[in-house]
Amino acid sequence: MPAKPYGMICPITHAAEVLEPRWTLPILTELWGGSTRFNDIRRGIGNISPALLSKRLKELEAMGLVERIEDRAAGTVDYLRTQRAIDLEPALTALSEWAQCNIKARVALCDSDVSTLMWKMRNHVITEELPNRQVVIQFHFTDPGLLYDTYWALYRPGGPIEICSTIPDFDIDVYVETEKVSLVSVLLMRTTISREIEAGRLFLSGDAVLTRTMDRWLKTGDYSHLQGIELLDTPLAPAAE
Amino acid sequence: MPAKPYGMICPITHAAEVLEPRWTLPILTELWGGSTRFNDIRRGIGNISPALLSKRLKELEAMGLVERIEDRAAGTVDYLRTQRAIDLEPALTALSEWAQCNIKARVALCDSDVSTLMWKMRNHVITEELPNRQVVIQFHFTDPGLLYDTYWALYRPGGPIEICSTIPDFDIDVYVETEKVSLVSVLLMRTTISREIEAGRLFLSGDAVLTRTMDRWLKTGDYSHLQGIELLDTPLAPAAE
């Protein structure tokens, strides 16, 4: 499919031809994470133009990695991974673990914008670990220069996590005040919640139980078996350059 | 390093940023295969411009994947993988196996030029399986329109395989007459030698022992544990499109 095939006799190189075009891997990762809708994928990966996403999805469909399922009645379209894409999981897992151990913390943790981060948070709150009632968690980011610096995660029993950028008309159970880099680092297991609290980069208040069990209801990546992950500096090193 | 980082919170995506730039994976694969010299890498991957190869090697060095070792006395430079690059092996192996099972045969086997193929053959003759004397194997390709269609692989006990494009001044032990696609298919285990002989796409003559034991001294990839590799068509299907 690429305009200029390598023309090599090498399976890895052929895999590269499939996976190299920009955004291909992020799209597959997003599908892996459970997104199936065009705009969910867009939001999940943050910055792709709709034209390019459309093009990539068509290419993936043509290569048999993605199946497009249209529900004419509902007017919806879902994109699902085929078995062929699912079979990439071992490779992607290996890549992920390699990156965790070999990409410098400052690169791995560098900016994604806050709204993308919060959108991602939808999948990082373990609803089963929340009490069986409505829960509202406020995230306030102290980074300077943010357009929106406060978001709310809303849980209603039985439903998914909803992220709001306007204050909901409910009582707030937990207040999280932090820097972007701290929250990202926690999600990627380049630090822990208690370590960030000690470092003064994360503050919790509100419901006693929920604040004390945040490490239970906040799902991080599963990299605990890996050796040699570079942790976030404490205190935070100034960005180079 | 890429001009436009994805800015995502996702290890796979960060790995992608490192491995995506064109020729990066082929270079690493070539290093994996044992090449250490600038021009060996060039020939091994076939078509990269020296400027771009130089650039990529510098990038890989900057990312800690490659170590450049200069021998001022000898005037040589070797490029070696660092541990960080070696740690990519599980991911690359997984990618390779995925490609073997999921890239259509016609794509996987499509043209690389004959000289690159023969250069690759250096690593595919198992010298330990050859008799303890000088051996010359002639490869004649029947594909139409080849500039050079005949090559010789020369083995001298204790030495490496040398590939010549002019007829060596020695007796020829084995004559291999075949099409490019057959030889490539054998190397990638999308067929077997006997299958190609039966299909009339491969002819062997010369030394009785060597012709009969070609499957021993010709090293193929190690994919025998994989299920579902698509074999080369017999008879050969016409190229689509």
Add this chain to the structure above:
DNA sequence: CAGTATCCGATGCGATACTG
């Protein structure tokens, strides 16, 4: 919601020639 259409700019990359 699920895309198309268009435009334009940067730069990645290939080709070729040349050097120490």
Add this chain to the structure above:
DNA sequence: CAGTATCGCATCGGATACTG
């Protein structure tokens, strides 16, 4: 052998606006 230097095109992809 191990690269640099230069050039120029193509295309990839980002931004924006618009549609059914």
